[in-house]
Amino acid sequence: MTFKFFKMTIVSLFILSTYVSANDQLTIVTFQFKKKEDRDLAARFSHLDILSQNTGKAIVNSYDLKMMKEKIPHLILEAKPLKTTAFKGGPSIKGKEEEIEFPQGDEKFHTYKEVTDLLKKYARDFPTITSLSSIGTTIQGRSMWALKLTNQKNLRNEKVPGIIFMGTHHAREHLSTEVPMGLIKHLLTNYEKDPAIKDLIDSREIIIVPMINPDGAMHDIKGRRYKMWRKNMRKERNDLYGVDLNRNYGYKWGTGGSSSSRRSDVFMGPKPFSEPETIAVKDFLEENEHIKIVLSYHTFSELILYPWGHKNAGVGGKDQKVFEKMAKKMSSWTGYKPQRSSDLYIASGDTCDWVYGALKKFCFTFELTPKNYWQGGFYPGAKVIDRVIKANIKPALYLIKNAIDPYAVLKEPRTNI
Numbered sequence: 001m002t003f004k005f006f007k008m009t010i011v012s013l014f015i016l017s018t019y020v021s022a023n024d025q026l027t028i029v030t031f032q033f034k035k036k037e038d039r040d041l042a043a044r045f046s047h048l049d050i051l052s053q054n055t056g057k058a059i060v061n062s063y064d065l066k067m068m069k070e071k072i073p074h075l076i077l078e079a080k081p082l083k084t085t086a087f088k089g090g091p092s093i094k095g096k097e098e099e100i101e102f103p104q105g106d107e108k109f110h111t112y113k114e115v116t117d118l119l120k121k122y123a124r125d126f127p128t129i130t131s132l133s134s135i136g137t138t139i140q141g142r143s144m145w146a147l148k149l150t151n152q153k154n155l156r157n158e159k160v161p162g163i164i165f166m167g168t169h170h171a172r173e174h175l176s177t178e179v180p181m182g183l184i185k186h187l188l189t190n191y192e193k194d195p196a197i198k199d200l201i202d203s204r205e206i207i208i209v210p211m212i213n214p215d216g217a218m219h220d221i222k223g224r225r226y227k228m229w230r231k232n233m234r235k236e237r238n239d240l241y242g243v244d245l246n247r248n249y250g251y252k253w254g255t256g257g258s259s260s261s262r263r264s265d266v267f268m269g270p271k272p273f274s275e276p277e278t279i280a281v282k283d284f285l286e287e288n289e290h291i292k293i294v295l296s297y298h299t300f301s302e303l304i305l306y307p308w309g310h311k312n313a314g315v316g317g318k319d320q321k322v323f324e325k326m327a328k329k330m331s332s333w334t335g336y337k338p339q340r341s342s343d344l345y346i347a348s349g350d351t352c353d354w355v356y357g358a359l360k361k362f363c364f365t366f367e368l369t370p371k372n373y374w375q376g377g378f379y380p381g382a383k384v385i386d387r388v389i390k391a392n393i394k395p396a397l398y399l400i401k402n403a404i405d406p407y408a409v410l411k412e413p414r415t416n417i
């Protein structure tokens with residue numbers, strides 16, 4: 001271990017131990033991989049942070065750790081407990097919604113209540129180009145808000161091409177609420193000033209759902225301490241276990257990179273689309289055939305991912321070229337690395353495999369800032385919000401523009417970007 005690496009480890013462990021508390025002891029596991037199959041194997045037990053071809057890290061609960069020690073001891077280089085405060089108590093929104101707040105210093109992040117209030121305000125302030133609705137209701141009864149941006153005259157015209165941006169499938173990935181919220185603000189405040197944005201809103205339907213999993217996200221900050229919670233709030237009696245919503249979609253569900261154990265952080269659920277949150281997305285996308293492109297924001301790692309996730313292959317043909325070309329272009333603005341999802345590791349039941357596999361729509365997953373655990377992992381702090389929103393405006397505008405005909409990007413001249 002070099003001194004620099006050692007120093008970064010200490011710093012990152014300090015950051016994590018300051019923030020994290022969970023419902024049981026968390027452990028930071030370092031993996032060593034000899035081949036790609038090793039990464040795929042480890043991904044069956046936990047979400048992974050891939051540091052290089054040969055190393056990865058994960059923060060895991062005690063169940064996942066036990067399973068890893070049993071099934072893949074040869075891949076574990078080191079397992080160190082994270083110093084945390086035990087989190088006790090089950091899920092509840094019986095407490096007042098308005099009392100939920102982010103930990104000190106991170107108040108700039110939007111709570112569910114703040115998201116709701118702001119979306120309602122936008123709908124009031126821009127009545128001719130917005131409409132607010134809910135695509136479904138979460139386990140705990142929260143509305144899954146969708147703000148539609150389009151010229152009202154388009155509303156009954158099915159030929160208007162659509163695009164949807166979604167945030168926060170995973171509870172602790174709070175920056176993935178901020179980016180779609182920032183996108184809404186950018187589009188609305190520039191509508192009158194910027195003819196290009198006016199044209200996009202007037203000629204397309206832009207649907208933005210900032211929080212797919214608001215229950216989990218609010219649980220993650222309750223008591224003003226981060227809890228490293230990933231899943232939704234599925235529970236049985238008083239036993240909160242949660243389902244990993246991004247392993248619950250119904251295309252090649254349960255075929256790798258997810259777990260059938262409810263204790264696992266990558267629990268796929270008892271069946272595909274078992275959760276109200278994923279059902280809501282499914283119903284909405286099936287009903288809205290005019291939606292051509294889907295973008296799901298996650299954190300972290302700074303990646304632009306496209307299918308397949310469930311197998312080590314691309315989608316092939318012309319569509320693969322569209323995915324590659326778009327991802328590369330968007331990478332030129334963000335610096336995020338474009339790659340096929342399964343190049344990272346195999347994961348099944350994710351949004352984009354279902355969107356492309358079942359609906360044949362183009363779908364990207366953005367893993368936002370930071371690049372790794374050393375830079376803050378899931379909790380990089382409020383200081384990064386503005387910068388990350390700014391970096392993600394151009395890619396969003398590019399996708400909105402191309403929602404009219406994604407294949408048109410193949411006709412763009414080659415660039416060396």
Ligand SMILES: [Zn+2]
Binds near residue numbers: 169170173246298
């Ligand atoms: Zn995620």
